[in-house]
Amino acid sequence: MANTLDPMDLKQIITLKLDGFSNRKIGATLGISRNTVNSYMKLFKASDYSFKELLSFDNVRLDALFPSLTTIDNERHDELMLYFEGVNKARNHPGFTFLYHYQEYAQHASQPYSYTQFMEHYRRKYAKVKGSMKLEHEAGNEMYIDYTGKKLHIVDKDTGELIPVEVFIAILPNSQYTYVEASQSQKREDLITSCGNALHFYGGVPKAIVSDNLKSAVTRASKYEPEINRSFKDFARHYNCVINPTRSYAPQDKALVENAVHLVYQRIYYPLREMTFFSLKDLNREIKRLLVTYNNLLFQRKEASRRELFQSIEREYLKPLPTSAYEIKDYKRAKVQKMGYVYFSPDKSYYSVPYRYIGKKTLIHYTKSVVEVYYNHVRIALHQRNPVKGTYTTNTEHLSSTHKGYTSWSPEYFKNKAAAHGANVVSCVEKILADSDYPETGYKRVMGLIMLHKSYSSQRLDNACKRALQADAASYKRIKKILENNLDQSSLFYQDLEEDKTHIPSHQNIRGAAAYK
Known part of the structure; x- marks a missing residue:
């Protein structure tokens, strides 16, 4: 079954277009077909709205304006890629022809490509000159993120137990300006918090965040169309950037951040080897001190430091930070009860919704401060979160005439x-x-x-x-x-x-x- 672009993906396309990306570059950044981007651009321009207006629309309205178009048919494409592996091994055999192999492929494939497409896909997979691609990095274009393989430790004061902690790394590839921090885990909440801290460290936002295929970032890994988890997409939307996971089996995509990991081992891990820390706060304070020295070291050939390159070149290309920090969103499903409330299980409390939705199944989006109730992707209720267990939070406008007396x-x-x-x-x-x-x-x-x-x-x-x-x-x-x-x-x-x-x-x-x- 072919994948489809959801409204969040459409917003990522629009965001990159406003940032000046070409259609080809948008496709490469988001890992989708250039023809798909071209098709959507035609639809955007044919609509009666500007790109900024389209970006402000909610998901339901976007979905109604632009029904989903198919992108790569992964099963069909994967079948062809597997067949090419056998074809390539036979290249040097006497009498080899592509036509022979295409005819064999067409007989066995459930949905064979045409011969022209067969050859085009082969040339893309096996270019004549295949080597390690040198990536040129534009200033302010991307921020690479990853976790180190080796962990640091803090000590439990009461038991003396060594508690392993993860180490997060972010790098702006043009200047190689680096951010490092320790966190409890690689879970979604810690990853998003670390990414937010990195953006505030840089004082601006790149056009894209390039992550490895971390479980906390990618719901379903794929070489062509990885699926980003909902919270991470929402984080990117808040900061007006996009998420672009590195390609599977393409180590050149993450060479810079991998090199940064080795440098962190040398310039941060090694000086910390004989120090003892009893909290993450103390450990991060020392990492921050060593990071200043790390970023101030001169490159051997550039006669400038990471910090100087960032300040003189890259900083001005970053987009401004939003006025408020991002709050991590979580999601719960709930059915509207007869009294016109949904049960919010994390706090064991109740929130009102318009009475006409009684009996409907809803999706609750919530942060530390806000609870939103959605039905069919449309927000039907918004409440300030009340952390007190067992409370009923009511908007009187939601109640029917028979229920309004209940509030008195x-x-x-x-x-x-x-x-x-x-x-x-x-x-x-x-x-x-x-x-x-x-x-x-x-x-x-x-x-x-x-x-x-x-x-x-x-x-x-x-x-x-x-x-x-x-x-x-x-x-x-x-x-x-x-x-x-x-x-x-x-x-x-x-x-x-x-x-x-x-x-x-x-x-x-x-x-x-x-x-x-």
Whole structure:
């Protein structure tokens, strides 16, 4: 099945076009066909919107304007590439012809390419002069990132245990200006945090971030169309750049950052070898000090340092940083409940959505400060995140007319409603609310209690509440049982309670305490 470009990929194409990239270069940067880029450019220009306007559109609107076009058919292409491996081994055999091999390929392939395409793909795979490609790096164009293979360590103060930590490296290839920091892991959150720190270290943003095929960055690795994870794409969108993983089995793509790793071993790891650190903060403080020396060292042939080349050449080509730092987004699926809320499992709390989405399945996007609810890629609710567990966060505009009264619930509200049915009902309401761990739970119970008057009358409800209070059993379930079993109308027990008398009748054979002296 062919892959398709999603709206986030369309925004990456538009971003690179605004940065002055040619269609061919956009295709090479994003790892997609130049013809696909050309097709989309024609559609963009034929629309009634400028590139900047298209960039501001949400994903749904972009998807509606530009239905997905197919890119490389990976299965078909991979079948051809595997066949070429056998063809290339036979090149020097007497009598070899490409036509013979094409005819053999066409008989066995499920969807064979034409002979012209067969030869074009072969020439691309096996160029006449195949060697290590020297990459020319434009100033401000890319930032390469990777992790070192060897780890540093911090020491647990309590146990003395050595805790391994990862070391992240970023490099601007034109000036080779380098950033290094230690982090707890290579997980998505740590990777994105380290990338953000690197961009703020440089004071600007390149057009593309080139990563190795890290699991935290790439959901599905591919030589032609790797799939970037959603959070990393969102990070790139926030900083107005694109993510471009290095090609699999193409070591020349990452030669600079690999060389930087070896230099970091020599100029940072080695000076740290006899030092002990008890926290990441202390370790990064020392790395930062050594990094200054590293970037200030002169190149042997350029008679300038990494820092000088960055300041004099590369810095002016970087795009400005956004006004706010990126907050990592996570995602949870949730169904809208009957009350018009979605359950947010990380905090065990609830957030309102418009009532018309009751019963629909939604996707929650959340950061440390914000919770957004999406339905079919359209945002239907936005709330400030409340970290308190079990809370209900409500936007009154989301509620239907029957539910808006729900937002006015309070202890005073229920006491006023209970007062119409008797003083004992009010006392039971107060006790139930006082005994509830969370107000919302108590509100539902007392609402159920008050509604019992419809089935049993206010007088009986008040009597049942009085009996429950006497027995220290003030709860919705127990009061309901009293009414169902007509215990509120049991005259003997009830009258004795009224008169504060014992229910045992007076009798001459009953002896009192005096008989036992």
